[in-house]
Amino acid sequence: MFTEVNKPVYLKETASQTAGPYVHIGLAPQQAGFDIFENNFGNVLVTPETKGERIRLEGRVFDGSGAIIRDVLLEIWQANAAGRYNHPADRQQGKELDPSFRGWGRACSDFDTGVYSFETIKPGPVVGRHGKVMAPHINMWIVARGINIGLNTRVYFSDEEQANAADPIINGIEWVERRKTLIAQRSEENGQAVYRFDVYIQGPDETVFFDV
Amino acid sequence: MTTPIAQFGEFLQRDRSWHPPAYTPGYKTSVLRSPQKALISIENSLSEITGPLFSRDELGALDNDLILNYAKDGLPIGERILVHGYVLDEHGKPVPNALVEVWQANASGRYRHKNDRYIAPIDPNFGGCGRTLTDENGYYFYRTVKPGPYPWRNNINDWRPAHIHYSIFASGFAQRLITQMYFEGDPLIPGCPIVRSISNEEAVRGLIAQLDRGAFVALDSMAYRFDIVVRGARATLFENHIQGAK
Numbered sequence: 001m002f003t004e005v006n007k008p009v010y011l012k013e014t015a016s017q018t019a020g021p022y023v024h025i026g027l028a029p030q031q032a033g034f035d036i037f038e039n040n041f042g043n044v045l046v047t048p049e050t051k052g053e054r055i056r057l058e059g060r061v062f063d064g065s066g067a068i069i070r071d072v073l074l075e076i077w078q079a080n081a082a083g084r085y086n087h088p089a090d091r092q093q094g095k096e097l098d099p100s101f102r103g104w105g106r107a108c109s110d111f112d113t114g115v116y117s118f119e120t121i122k123p124g125p126v127v128g129r130h131g132k133v134m135a136p137h138i139n140m141w142i143v144a145r146g147i148n149i150g151l152n153t154r155v156y157f158s159d160e161e162q163a164n165a166a167d168p169i170i171n172g173i174e175w176v177e178r179r180k181t182l183i184a185q186r187s188e189e190n191g192q193a194v195y196r197f198d199v200y201i202q203g204p205d206e207t208v209f210f211d212v
Numbered sequence: 213m214t215t216p217i218a219q220f221g222e223f224l225q226r227d228r229s230w231h232p233p234a235y236t237p238g239y240k241t242s243v244l245r246s247p248q249k250a251l252i253s254i255e256n257s258l259s260e261i262t263g264p265l266f267s268r269d270e271l272g273a274l275d276n277d278l279i280l281n282y283a284k285d286g287l288p289i290g291e292r293i294l295v296h297g298y299v300l301d302e303h304g305k306p307v308p309n310a311l312v313e314v315w316q317a318n319a320s321g322r323y324r325h326k327n328d329r330y331i332a333p334i335d336p337n338f339g340g341c342g343r344t345l346t347d348e349n350g351y352y353f354y355r356t357v358k359p360g361p362y363p364w365r366n367n368i369n370d371w372r373p374a375h376i377h378y379s380i381f382a383s384g385f386a387q388r389l390i391t392q393m394y395f396e397g398d399p400l401i402p403g404c405p406i407v408r409s410i411s412n413e414e415a416v417r418g419l420i421a422q423l424d425r426g427a428f429v430a431l432d433s434m435a436y437r438f439d440i441v442v443r444g445a446r447a448t449l450f451e452n453h454i455q456g457a458k
Contacts, residue, residue, distance in 0.1 A: 010224070010302045011441045015415040016231045017392040018239070018406060019377070022325045026315025026341045026377055033326040036282055036339045038272045064244040071327070077263055077385045087262035087383075089220035092456035104264035111327070127456040128257040139259050141388050146241030148232035148409050150388055154259075169254055178249075201245050211226065211251035212260045212386040 016149035023073050023143060024108055031108045043107035045076075045120040049100035052081025052121030055193045057155065057184065060114045061142065064202030068114035072144040075106045076118055076155070083124025083136070092127055122157065122193075128168050135163035135170070137182075142199065152210045155197050158185045173208055181207045217303060221445040222256035222454060223386050224302055232409035239405045240366050256386060258457055261445075263385035266311045268345055275343050278316075278356035282339030289335055290319025290357025292433040295393070295421065298350045299380065302444035306350025310442070311381040314354060315341040321362030321372075330362055355433065358395070366405050373400035373407070382442045393438050394420045 024032040030040060046054065057076070061069045079085050084095035086103050103123075107116045120138070128134040138155040156164050164170055164183065173179050184195035199207045234246035254260075274281040279288060299310040317323045317340065320332035324340050338357065346352045359374050375392045394401050401407055401420065410416050418441070427435035 009304075010444070011300060011304055012230055012415065012418065013226065013302060013443055014380075014389065014391055014418055014441045015410050015412075016389060017377075017409070017419070018242075019379075019390045020392075021327060022315065022317075022323045023377070023390075025323060025325050025339075026313050026343075027379060029339070029341055032324065034282075034324055034339060036341060037275060037343075039270050064246075064248075067244075069245065075388070077259075079259075085258055085262040087220075087265065089262050089383075089457050090258050092258075102264055126258050128259075129255045129454065134257065134259070137259070139385055141385065143390050144245065146239070146243075146245035148234055148236060148239070148242055148246075150390060151247065152386070169257075172254060173252055202248055206247055206249050208249075209247050209251050211228070211253045212223075212256065 018145060018148050019073060019143035021071055021145040023071075027073060027106060028108050041106045043105050043116075043118045045101065045103065045105045045118060047100045050121055051098050051101070053193060054119070055122050055195055056117055056119055057138065057195050057197060058115060058117035059197040059199065060116070061109060061144075061199040061201065066203070068109075069144055069201070070109050070111050070114045072109045072116070072142060073106065074108075074116050075104065075141045076120070076138050077141075078103045078120065078138040079123040079126050081121050081124050083126045085126070095124070125163060130168075132168040133166070135160050135167040147201075151201070152212050153199065153207055154182055154210070155184050155195070156182050157195060158183050178208050181205065217445055217447050219445075220261055220383060220457065221448055222261055223384065223443040224446050226443065230412055230415050236409040239409050242409070257454060260386040261384045261454065261457065263383060263387070264381060265309065265383065266345060266381065267309075271343060271345065276354040278338070278340065278342045278354065281342060283337045286337050288318065288338035288357050292355070293358050294353060294355050294427060294429065294433050294435040295376065295438055296351070296353035296424075296427060296435065297437050297439040299346045299352060299382070299440045299442060300350060301382070301442055305444065306346070307382050307442060308346055308348045308350055310346040310350070310352070311343065312346065312352050312440075313341070313343040313379040314376050316356065316359040316376040317362055319357050319360050321360035332360070332362065361400055370405060371400050373398045373404050378440065380440055380442060387442045389442060392419060395436065396420055396422045
């Protein structure tokens with residue numbers, strides 16, 4: 001018998017488990033009801049120095065019965081106003097890093113209202129695969145009790161119709177009707193730009209989730 | 213670069229059959245919180261291969277010591293344990309500077325959380341969360357007390373095995389992972405509906421920390437070893453590199 005000396009060996013990724021109902025203890029202890037760390041990660045991505053248009057991204061997350069999920073934790077990851085990620089792998093030419101913008105935030109839905117929100121800036125467009133420019137977007141990751149493996153989606157902007165129409169990811173969604181689940185709706189509140197992005201985990205309006 | 217596996221690049225496809233599916237009716241809460249439509253598969257772009265990077269100065273000196281980081285007027289009750297291991301990628305390469313965040317119940321199975329109503333008491337000296345960054349070899353460790361099992365509303369007499377929750381950041385947002393670590397020999401593991409959301413036994417074994425006598429601290433603490441594997445980058449032979457990427 002042959003032994004498979006040259007068989008390539010890969011380790012298996014550690015299997016996912018639900019974040020559970022008490023995810024806040026580890027990732028947002030103040031929301032769990034106590035103060036422990038000096039430095040807390042949160043939902044404000046901007047400082048006064050950050051370049052770009054200030055926006056608030058907010059919404060709610062719904063389950064398959066239409067009920068609001070009030071114990072969800074969301075993270076976002078985005079490019080800066082110039083369309084560059086604060087990461088050494090991003091070598092796009094002619095786009096400056098913004099030292100006062102990491103581009104990552106973490107928020108929890110409110111236990112009473114179910115509303116989550118992020119204070120951030122509108123990102124610029126980023127070059128995608130095959131040189132196709134992607135419309136401005138925010139990458140979102142959602143975990144909660146009952147979600148066995150984190151859900152990845154993207155938030156696009158309602159006032160970027162032209163860019164959205166050319167976006168390779170949006171256009172790759174075969175069901176045209178489902179594309180609108182990725183568009184956050186812009187409004188103004190007291191002079192502040194607010195984008196509303198509700199997520200439907202299940203059902204007829206189910207948000208598009210990606211296998212990235 | 214002599215190796216086709218770049219430091220950063222698109223990731224190996226996730227083996228979804230290894231992970232729990234979204235819909236696992238034995239774990240009842242998943243029934244209404246599981247997408248029913250197929251995930252849309254997309255090629256990795258900069259949006260997926262990049263992600264937040266963390267540095268040591270963002271963490272406090274006691275962030276990885278759950279025995280001391282919430283101690284008020286004494287030490288927490290419970291079995292003192294060290295938990296340690298490596299964060300590796302699927303190629304077996306160590307992942308340095310991975311942010312490992314952990315949270316858990318106290319020794320009696322109660323969480324310090326406003327929504328936990330279990331009758332077992334809060335421990336005034338135990339918060340139940342910590343975090344650390346892996347070193348240049350991908351190694352991490354923290355100190356805590358062993359969490360207790362506790363009952364939960366699923367079937368009316370379901371009990372969670374003792375476990376510690378983990379959240380992992382490597383270098384790309386597509387590697388983002390949350391999981392739970394169990395303890396070798398715990399008889400509650402095989403019957404747990406959350407454990408059983410994973411159908412592959414080998415995948416479950418990967419979540420069970422092993423007692424590590426070599427790392428015990430004599431007359432002080434026992435130790436458990438728990439390695440974590442995150443997604444690795446694909447080889448990039450004869451392939452266009454991701455536009456704008458290193």
